[in-house]
Each structure stands twice: as structure tokens, then as C-alpha cells.
Amino acid sequence: MKMKTMRLLKRVSALLCLLLCAAVLAGCTALPEGVDAGVIEEKAKQAVDLVNARDFEGLIASMREDAQEVADPEAWAAAVNPTLDEAGAFVEYTGTSVAGQEQEGEKFVAAVVTAKYENANLVFSLAFDADSQLTGFWVRPG
Amino acid sequence: MLSTVGIPTLLGLCFNILVALALPVAVLIWLAVRRRALVWPFLSGALTFIVTQMLLRVPLLSWLGTTAWFTAFTMVQPVVYSLLLGLSAGVFEECGRYAAMRFTLRGKQSWQAAVAFGLGHGGIEAVMVVGLNNVALLAASIAAPGFYPLPAAGEVFMAGTERLFTLLAHVGWSVMVMRAVQRSKPGWLGLAVLLHGLVDGLIGILQMAGLGIYGIEAYVALCGLGMLAYTIVTIRREALHENENNAPAETG
Numbered sequence: 236m237k238m239k240t241m242r243l244l245k246r247v248s249a250l251l252c253l254l255l256c257a258a259v260l261a262g263c264t265a266l267p268e269g270v271d272a273g274v275i276e277e278k279a280k281q282a283v284d285l286v287n288a289r290d291f292e293g294l295i296a297s298m299r300e301d302a303q304e305v306a307d308p309e310a311w312a313a314a315v316n317p318t319l320d321e322a323g324a325f326v327e328y329t330g331t332s333v334a335g336q337e338q339e340g341e342k343f344v345a346a347v348v349t350a351k352y353e354n355a356n357l358v359f360s361l362a363f364d365a366d367s368q369l370t371g372f373w374v375r376p377g
Numbered sequence: 378m379l380s381t382v383g384i385p386t387l388l389g390l391c392f393n394i395l396v397a398l399a400l401p402v403a404v405l406i407w408l409a410v411r412r413r414a415l416v417w418p419f420l421s422g423a424l425t426f427i428v429t430q431m432l433l434r435v436p437l438l439s440w441l442g443t444t445a446w447f448t449a450f451t452m453v454q455p456v457v458y459s460l461l462l463g464l465s466a467g468v469f470e471e472c473g474r475y476a477a478m479r480f481t482l483r484g485k486q487s488w489q490a491a492v493a494f495g496l497g498h499g500g501i502e503a504v505m506v507v508g509l510n511n512v513a514l515l516a517a518s519i520a521a522p523g524f525y526p527l528p529a530a531g532e533v534f535m536a537g538t539e540r541l542f543t544l545l546a547h548v549g550w551s552v553m554v555m556r557a558v559q560r561s562k563p564g565w566l567g568l569a570v571l572l573h574g575l576v577d578g579l580i581g582i583l584q585m586a587g588l589g590i591y592g593i594e595a596y597v598a599l600c601g602l603g604m605l606a607y608t609i610v611t612i613r614r615e616a617l618h619e620n621e622n623n624a625p626a627e628t629g
Contacts (some may be wrong), residue, residue, distance in 0.1 A: 332445035335452035345452035347445040358448055377443035 237355045266335035267342035267365040276331045279346040279361045282369060286315060286359070299368040315374055322376070323353030343370070349377055389533030390515040394536035398508030401500030408493060413474035414485065415493035421481045422474075422497030422551065429473035430504070436464060441600045456582055463578025467570040474498065474554045475566050482558075488615040492548055492608070499547030503540040511536070535594045542601025544577065549604025552611050576600045 266272060278297075284292040291308040299307065330349040335342065344363040349356060355376050362371035408415045413605035441447040451458045474494070482490055517525050527533060531556045576597075583593055 301514040330445035334449040334453040345449045346446040347452070349443065349445045349448075356443060358443060358445075360448060360452060362452075 237317055266333065266344060267337075270335065270344055270363075270365060270367055272333040274367055275333045275344055275346050278331075278349075278367065278369065279331065279359070280328065282361055282372060283328075283348050283359050286319070286372075286374065289316065289319070291315070294372065297369055298366060299370050302303065302370045312335075313339055318357065318374055318376065319352075322355040326351040326353060329356065341365075348360050367374070382518045382527065383530060385530035386527055386533055387515065387518060389530050389537075390511050390518065390527075392534055393507055393511040393537035393540075394515065397503035397506070397511065397540045401504055401508075403495070404496050404500060412489075412493075415489060418482055418485060418490040418493040419497035419500075421477050421493035422499075422547075423501035424497075425473045425477040425494075426470070426498045426501045426505075429469040430466075433473075435470040438462075438465070455585060458567065459581030459585070460574070460578040462581065463576070464570070464574035467573035470498075471550060471554055471566060471569040471573055474551060474569075475557060478551075478558045479553055486555060487619075488552060488612050491551045492612070494555070495551030496544065499540075499544035502547070503544065503571050507536045507540050525578070527613045532590055535590055536609065539594055539597050542598045545601035545608075546573075546604040549608045552608050556611070595603030 271316055282294055282297060285291075285297070289312065291311045295303055295311070297305045299355060328348060328350050330347075332347045333344060335344050337343075343367040344365075344367070346361045346363060348359040348361070350359065358375050358377035360371075360373040360375075364370050405416070405419055408419055478486060478491070478494065482494070500621070514525060514527065518527065550573055553565050553569040553572075557563055557569070580593060583596060588596070
């Protein structure tokens with residue numbers, strides 16, 4: 236009985252590990268049809284360039300219409316400027332990654348740009364829709 | 378003076394300090410006075426938490442958080458990410474527990490040692506995650522009321538309550554891993570990793586599903602009580618087994 240239980244436990248553990256791996260592999264990087272990872276990376280870097288120039292109005296203008304309506308350039312400046320002040324001058328981009336996902340029926344693309352600054356590294360996370368339009372933007376120290 | 382920080386909130390902070398700082402220290406003192414042989418298992422459990430979480434897992438996760446690919450993964454796969462995060466806690470803490478019990482508790486491997494080990498492991502976690510923070514928050518709330526915004530009193534109490542149930546879970550996992558060590562059956566270690574991973578991983582998923590703080594804490598309480606039930610059943614069985622084994626030796 237105990238041997239049987241142990242064998243069952245081993246099988247359940249192996250199955251769960253396999254399911255987890257399958258879930259990771261299945262949905263990790265599937266980009267929506269027609270979306271070019273290179274284009275998204277370029278757009279993401281352009282958005283970060285606008286942030287580095289502290290051009291929040293320009294950044295918001297580059298977003299999808301419904302996202303523009305709820306974004307306030309002054310609030311964004313107040314939220315992001317302290318992080319940029321602490322980080323210092325931009326040095327170089329250190330990495331980019333693009334991945335796709337479907338959430339509540341809507342396909343979206345997540346782009347992440349990492350960059351080195353004089354005093355810190357920053358991680359920029361951006362969300363794009365299936366038409367490669369910017370819909371969300373976040374930044375945090377990395 | 379205390380107009381911006383209510384008395385219930387201050388009581389909540391005191392409760393958290395009692396549970397997450399005074400209780401682990403009191404357990405250690407009690408062991409030192411009454412059960413000196415269990416002091417080392419208690420300290421070994423605490424040390425295991427510091428090594429596996431503070432020195433290994435947390436820095437690894439922090440580093441992963443600075444990489445573009447991992448951050449993108451967390452954005453597009455929040456459910457899988459939550460499960461992986463939980464599973465990583467299970468792998469690091471339970472494997473660390475197994476190694477520590479095997480190599481630092483040689484000749485002292487018993488269910489009593491497992492309970493002390495779990496109390497040390499969960500105790501230091503409570504001190505580092507809640508206890509010390511709440512001492513600082515209490516001091517700040519008295520010195521400069523309202524300067525540090527605090528959640529509602531009920532939510533403040535939840536931090537200490539959660540630590541109590543987490544402590545029970547750590548004792549249960551320690552008893553489970555001790556079984557793997559004593560009987561040389563790694564299946565019990567695998568089960569501890571899996572359970573720890575599921576308990577931790579589901580917290581994030583339940584949050585994503587919209588469960589509020591009280592719902593999450595009820596889930597943690599349920600897990601803690603489940604592990605307590607496992608501990609009681611196992612200890613009763615082990616105590617019975619020990620009595621049977623010791624009886625002839627004592628009389629002979």
C-alpha cells in the first residue's frame with residue numbers, strides 16, 4: 236500500500252511538472268498574426284527614447300486612442316521623473332524581449348526593454364495591441 | 378497625537394509584533410531552558426530559511442527580474458509565473474530543509490527535532506517578513522502619526538494571523554521532510570516541494586481571480602490547519618512507533 240502510494244505520488248509529481256512545462260512552452264511567445272517582433276522592439280525603444288527626453292506628451296500621443304484619453308502627461312511626469320532623476324543619464328540598451336498573449340479574448344504583445352543608466356539599470360515594460368499600437372507603459376528600477 | 382492612526386491599527390501592529398517577533402523568541406528561550414537538545418534543530422531551521430531564501434532564492438529572483446525575457450514572461454504568463462514562483466519556494470526551502478536535516482541533525486533526527494526545525498524556519502520568516510517591519514511601523518506611527526500610510530486595522534491584524542498559520546505549515550512540511558530523511562524515502566520530499574509550491578503558487582492565482590485579502594487569508598488558514606492535522610496524525614503515529622521500539626530496550 237505504501238509503495239503504491241509512493242509510486243502514485245511520483246507519477247502525480249511528474250505529471251504536474253510536465254503540465255507546467257507544457258503551459259510555459261505553449262503560451263510563452265506566440266505573437267498575434269501579422270505582428271513583427273522587430274517592429275515592436277523598434278517601437279518600444281522609440282517610446283523609451285521619448286521617456287528619456289522626458290517628452291511625456293509625445294509618448295502619450297504615440298499610444299492607442301483609448302489609452303491616450305485616460306493618460307495625463309503631468310501625472311506621468313510626476314511618476315516617472317524621480318526614477319529618471321535617480322538613474323542619471325542614459326548609457327545604452329542592454330536587452331529587449333517580445334512575447335504575445337491572449338487575455339479576455341483580446342490579443343496583446345508585451346515588450347520589455349532593459350537599459351543601463353549612469354547610476355542604475357531600468358526595466359521598461361510596454362503593452363501593444365494586435366495592430367502594434369502602444370496601450371500601456373511601466374518603468375521600474377532593475 | 379494619535380488622531381491619524383487609530384487605536385485598533387496600533388493594536389494590530391502590537392499583535393503582529395507579538396506573533397511575529399515575541400513568539401519565535403519566546404519559543405527559542407523556552408527550548409533553551411526546558412528542551413536544550415532542540416535548540417540546535419530550531420536554529421538550523423532558522424539558518425536554512427536565511428540561506429535558501431535570503432541568500433539564494435530572493436537574489437536569484439531579483440536578478441531574473443532585471444532580465445527582459447523573464448519580465449516579458451511574467452507579463453504574458455501570470456498564472457504560470459505564479460505557479461513557478463510558488464514551486465521555486467518549494468524547491469529551495471524543502472531541499473534546503475532536507476539537506477540541513479540530513480547533515481546538521483545527524484543523530485538528532487526525530488519528530489521533536491522536526492517540529493523545532495519548523496518553528497525555527499517559520500519563526501525567522503515571521504521575524505524578517507513581518508516582525509521587524511512592524512516594530513519600525515509602530516515606532517513611526519507613534520513618532521509621526523499618519524506619515525506612513527497604513528491599511529485598515531482589520532488588514533493590519535491579518536499579517537500576524539497569516540504568520541501563525543504559516544508557522545503551522547512550516548512545522549508540517551518539516552515533519553514531512555523529516556520522514557524523507559529518516560526513512561530514506563525522497564517521495565516525501567517531493568510531496569513537500571509540491572504542496573509548498575501549490576500553497577504559495579495558488580495565492581497569486583487567487584489574487585488574480587479577484588479574491589480579497591480576507592479570502593486569501595482564509596485560504597492560508599485552511600492550508601495551515603491542514604498541515605497541522607497532518608502534523609498531529611504523524612506525530613501520534615511516530616510517538617507510538619517510538620514507544621514500541623523503546624519499550625524492550627528500556628526494560629532490558
